[in-house]
Amino acid sequence: MTTLLEVKNLKTHFFNRKKVIPAVDGVDIKIDKGETVALVGESGSGKSITSLSIMKLIPSPPGKIVDGEILFNGTDLAKLTENEMCQVRGNDISMIFQEPMTSLNPVLTIGEQITEVLIYHKKMSKKEATRKAIDLLKMVGFSRAEEIIHDYPHRLSGGMRQRVMIAIAMSCDPKLLIADEPTTALDVTIQAQILDLMKELSEKTNTSILIITHDLGVVSDIADKVLVMYCGQVVEEANVEDLFDEPLHPYTVGLMESIPSLEADTDRLVPIQGNVPSPDNFPKGCRFAPRCPHAFDRCLQEVPSLMSIDGKRLVRCFLYDKEEATV
Numbered sequence: 001m002t003t004l005l006e007v008k009n010l011k012t013h014f015f016n017r018k019k020v021i022p023a024v025d026g027v028d029i030k031i032d033k034g035e036t037v038a039l040v041g042e043s044g045s046g047k048s049i050t051s052l053s054i055m056k057l058i059p060s061p062p063g064k065i066v067d068g069e070i071l072f073n074g075t076d077l078a079k080l081t082e083n084e085m086c087q088v089r090g091n092d093i094s095m096i097f098q099e100p101m102t103s104l105n106p107v108l109t110i111g112e113q114i115t116e117v118l119i120y121h122k123k124m125s126k127k128e129a130t131r132k133a134i135d136l137l138k139m140v141g142f143s144r145a146e147e148i149i150h151d152y153p154h155r156l157s158g159g160m161r162q163r164v165m166i167a168i169a170m171s172c173d174p175k176l177l178i179a180d181e182p183t184t185a186l187d188v189t190i191q192a193q194i195l196d197l198m199k200e201l202s203e204k205t206n207t208s209i210l211i212i213t214h215d216l217g218v219v220s221d222i223a224d225k226v227l228v229m230y231c232g233q234v235v236e237e238a239n240v241e242d243l244f245d246e247p248l249h250p251y252t253v254g255l256m257e258s259i260p261s262l263e264a265d266t267d268r269l270v271p272i273q274g275n276v277p278s279p280d281n282f283p284k285g286c287r288f289a290p291r292c293p294h295a296f297d298r299c300l301q302e303v304p305s306l307m308s309i310d311g312k313r314l315v316r317c318f319l320y321d322k323e324e325a326t327v
């Protein structure tokens with residue numbers, strides 16, 4: 001497997017007059033070509049700021065990438081100029097968000113919005129671009145693509161708009177697609193269709209995907225590897241089968257127990273107690289300690305690092321520290 005993206009020790013902080021807010025605090029992510037990696041965690045854990053950092057779209061001020069490397073095909077994006085980054089955004093990495101209506105222009109037809117990208121980034125003629133737009137719309141499941149190109153966004157359902165966004169995101173044959181909560185606004189059946197579509201496109205075109213979601217339930221069918229994020233850090237990393245077979249970190253166990261499932265009786269859903277601490281006030285020891293059912297003295301004093309388990313997965317928790325295991 002060849003590595004496409006390697007984020008090393010990414011730190012993105014926000015600065016206000018009084019405080020430093022470490023929204024992303026030392027994150028490592030490796031994505032191979034064609035691989036789908038999921039970044040999962042409750043709202044406020046730093047997922048979007050991680051993805052915006054990769055795209056170099058952090059509003060500055062107040063935000064800043066203060067440390068780390070973002071190696072994309074070996075080039076450190078952290079060092080590129082804004083002009084060079086524009087090229088990367090249009091051609092190599094594309095992004096889709098939760099609410100496609102805000103990303104689509106309400107006064108342009110679907111066709112105009114797709115062809116615009118192709119004419120600008122791929123230097124196609126209007127005619128070529130229209131032909132390609134129809135192909136792209138067919139690829140994302142519109143059988144009547146020739147008609148859809150004349151429609152305005154408000155004529156389409158939420159699921160259809162997200163398909164259009166995927167078509168636009170795929171129009172420049174990106175090597176990496178970052179999807180930030182792409183199905184959160186959609187109902188469950190449509191969610192599944194959109195995830196299937198992304199998986200299918202990724203397999204067909206060998207595009208890597210970084211999918212970001214607060215819902216661990218979403219990732220089981222689509223992801224190869226899962227990174228669980230809490231308070232600006234990765235707390236567990238494993239391939240999807242291992243993670244679902246046996247979640248190790250108490251936070252992952254909590255997320256697992258709060259997945260709503262279609263067949264399970266909903267009485268058994270147990271939300272994780274307490275709230276995500278604000279980044280300007282992280283607890284001193286393990287950041288999960290105030291909510292952790294297994295917390296013990298050491299967790300309140302020391303900061304756990306990411307530990308390797310059997311050389312194939314990572315967990316940031318003292319319960320898996322060999323020193324503790326021998327006690």
Ligand SMILES: Nc1ncnc2c1ncn2[C@@H]1O[C@H](COP(=O)(O)OP(=O)(O)O)[C@@H](O)[C@H]1O
Binds near residue numbers: 021023046050062
């Ligand atoms: N513009 C900002 N100014 C100050 N802090 C911010 C800003 N944007 C995000 N943050 C901080 O970063 C944290 C993580 O945000 P985010 O990455 O959006 O979380 P997630 O996507 O996991 O819900 C937030 O809880 C917030 O404290």
Ligand code: SF4
Binds near residue numbers: 286290319
């Ligand atoms: S280090 Fe301690 S508080 Fe943190 S997750 Fe593990 S057991 Fe819980």
Ligand SMILES: [Mg+2]
Binds near residue numbers: 047048180
């Ligand atoms: Mg977010």
